[in-house]
Amino acid sequence: TVVKTAAANTDCIGNIDEEGNGSCTPVAANATSNTTDEEIEEEFIPYDVPAIYKDMHEECHEWATAGECNSNPLIMLRECIPSCFSNASVQEHGILSWTTTVGTDFVCHDTFQAKNEDEDDCHYWAEEGLCISPEDKPFMLTQCKESCAVCIPAGETWEMHLGEGQLVLEETFDETVHVLWEMARYLKTEVYDTQNEIYHSSRLECQNHDAMCATWAAEGNCEPGSDHYDWMVLHCAPVCKTCELLDFQIRCPVPDDWEDAIDVHGGDYGLNAMFERIIGERRLTQDQIDAGMQDMDLKIDVFSKPGGDDQNDEVIDGPWVITFDDFLTEEECDRLVQAGGLLGYNPSLETSTLANGSLEEDHTSEQRTSTNAWCNDNILEGSETSCKEDPIVKKVRERMALVTGFPTDNSEDLQLLFYQPGQFYKQHHDYIKTHAFGPSGPRVLTFFLYLNDVEEGGGTQFPYLAEGADPVVVQPKRGKALLWPSVLNEDANKKDPRTEHEALEVLAGEKYGANAWLHLRDEQHIEGIECG
Ligand SMILES: O=C(O)CCC(=O)C(=O)O
Numbered sequence: 001t002v003v004k005t006a007a008a009n010t011d012c013i014g015n016i017d018e019e020g021n022g023s024c025t026p027v028a029a030n031a032t033s034n035t036t037d038e039e040i041e042e043e044f045i046p047y048d049v050p051a052i053y054k055d056m057h058e059e060c061h062e063w064a065t066a067g068e069c070n071s072n073p074l075i076m077l078r079e080c081i082p083s084c085f086s087n088a089s090v091q092e093h094g095i096l097s098w099t100t101t102v103g104t105d106f107v108c109h110d111t112f113q114a115k116n117e118d119e120d121d122c123h124y125w126a127e128e129g130l131c132i133s134p135e136d137k138p139f140m141l142t143q144c145k146e147s148c149a150v151c152i153p154a155g156e157t158w159e160m161h162l163g164e165g166q167l168v169l170e171e172t173f174d175e176t177v178h179v180l181w182e183m184a185r186y187l188k189t190e191v192y193d194t195q196n197e198i199y200h201s202s203r204l205e206c207q208n209h210d211a212m213c214a215t216w217a218a219e220g221n222c223e224p225g226s227d228h229y230d231w232m233v234l235h236c237a238p239v240c241k242t243c244e245l246l247d248f249q250i251r252c253p254v255p256d257d258w259e260d261a262i263d264v265h266g267g268d269y270g271l272n273a274m275f276e277r278i279i280g281e282r283r284l285t286q287d288q289i290d291a292g293m294q295d296m297d298l299k300i301d302v303f304s305k306p307g308g309d310d311q312n313d314e315v316i317d318g319p320w321v322i323t324f325d326d327f328l329t330e331e332e333c334d335r336l337v338q339a340g341g342l343l344g345y346n347p348s349l350e351t352s353t354l355a356n357g358s359l360e361e362d363h364t365s366e367q368r369t370s371t372n373a374w375c376n377d378n379i380l381e382g383s384e385t386s387c388k389e390d391p392i393v394k395k396v397r398e399r400m401a402l403v404t405g406f407p408t409d410n411s412e413d414l415q416l417l418f419y420q421p422g423q424f425y426k427q428h429h430d431y432i433k434t435h436a437f438g439p440s441g442p443r444v445l446t447f448f449l450y451l452n453d454v455e456e457g458g459g460t461q462f463p464y465l466a467e468g469a470d471p472v473v474v475q476p477k478r479g480k481a482l483l484w485p486s487v488l489n490e491d492a493n494k495k496d497p498r499t500e501h502e503a504l505e506v507l508a509g510e511k512y513g514a515n516a517w518l519h520l521r522d523e524q525h526i527e528g529i530e531c532g
């Protein structure tokens with residue numbers, strides 16, 4: 001809740017310096033309060049500000065009334081503490097939302113102009129995440145400043161969005177005021193210094209998401225190693241002074257020695273080459289030969305491949321979509337279904353990613369009514385091992401690694417799926433943009449495993465493999481596997497929009513399946529806060 005906002009009075013800022021010297025009587029331009037005095041009296045009994053604090057200027061009360069505690073906190077939180085906190089509204093609703101005027105030298109326009117309506121523009125690219133892509137950043141941050149929010153509109157009054165007004169409790173008064181003062185200094189001199197590049201993509205997102213942030217910071221929760229550190233640095237970044245960590249690329253750098261599973265630019269070790277090896281159009285890698293892949297009896301069907309197939313016009317000229325019959329044994333199918341039951345299937349949750357790479361809360365999905373269980377470190381009942389370490393699960397993971405050449409560690413934990421009649425997963429894409437620049441890199445492949453025969457419905461449908469082509473529907477069959485890429489051969493960091501897909505409604509019977517999402521790099525050893 002914002003108690004007060006007041007346009008900064010520039011005359012006043014000119015006369016009273018950061019040291020608190022000088023004096024002025026600010027004219028309240030539009031000081032407002034969104035809580036009436038009656039309401040406050042009913043709900044809240046203000047406490048006394050500790051006696052050691054003194055107003056150091058005669059005008060403190062007047063300034064505070066005019067909203068200067070919010071608009072000029074660096075001075076006011078030091079020189080006028082009693083006046084700033086004796087106001088019940090401030091105590092109840094918290095402080096720190098202030099406005100400030102920036103100079104005219106920070107021009108903030110998209111200088112790149114699309115030539116016609118069909119051409120992509122800054123806004124579109126920003127939405128696509130190019131402001132944070134290492135490759136496109138240099139262009140975007142110079143030509144698309146407004147869309148990337150790297151600067152503050154010139155000559156306008158700009159309100160820093162600090163999120164929730166902060167409560168200051170009597171018990172931790174000293175410490176919390178100190179935190180707030182430090183926060184104000186940090187934001188003003190570092191974060192909102194528009195020349196400071198590390199805050200380019202986090203500046204406007206850096207907000208306190210809870211009125212207690214300052215108090216929790218005062219209690220030590222921003223200290224690395226404290227129990228709530230991970231949560232605090234993302235949800236209370238201004239008071240923790242961790243605004244830059246809201247930038248996914250700064251928070252989650254790719255470790256130097258992590259290798260890509262394929263060449264991201266295509267060629268002999270790119271995505272297409274990988275599929276060509278699988279279908280026998282290209283010599284296997286030495287690793288695949290050593291592991292005996294040529295002796296595997298892969299029963300492959302090709303639904304779609306780049307260039308199509310001269311011999312077979314059923315094969316669409318599109319991205320790779322192939323299946324393997326009998327990829328899994330009966331025993332393996334049974335074990336995976338059983339594991340899902342032991343772990344417990346839960347309604348699917350969605351996590352949306354914000355433009356800066358931070359995560360919004362999980363929420364249940366209307367897109368997806370099926371349930372799932374993660375085959376993770378949880379111990380399987382009646383067994384010594386976790387689901388992931390289960391010997392049968394390991395064998396399946398290793399087989400997928402052998403066929404694709406992607407190390408097992410590049411795979412997420414298997415996601416076990418269960419659909420009842422009437423359940424579905426509407427059209428979507430498995431690619432998640434923020435992964436692309438993080439440690440694991442993007443989801444390159446989806447290896448989808450069908451664990452039972454479905455009586456009716458429940459197919460996996462690809463509507464957009466090629467323009468004009470009919471949708472491809474892969475019908476579930478026990479032991480069958482389906483493999484497709486989420487990214488492009490020419491740039492494996494970029495989404496291939498053609499592999500949008502959906503799980504059609506199960507009409508009769510039940511459907512059991514499993515997703516293995518194979519990433520460009522290691523997915524099992526990611527460190528850092530919300531980097532996966
Ligand atoms: O169940 C299917 O056929 C596909 C499921 C799917 O696309 C997913 O879980 O991402």
Ligand SMILES: [Fe+2]
Nearest residue numbers: 428429430501
């Ligand atoms: Fe999917």
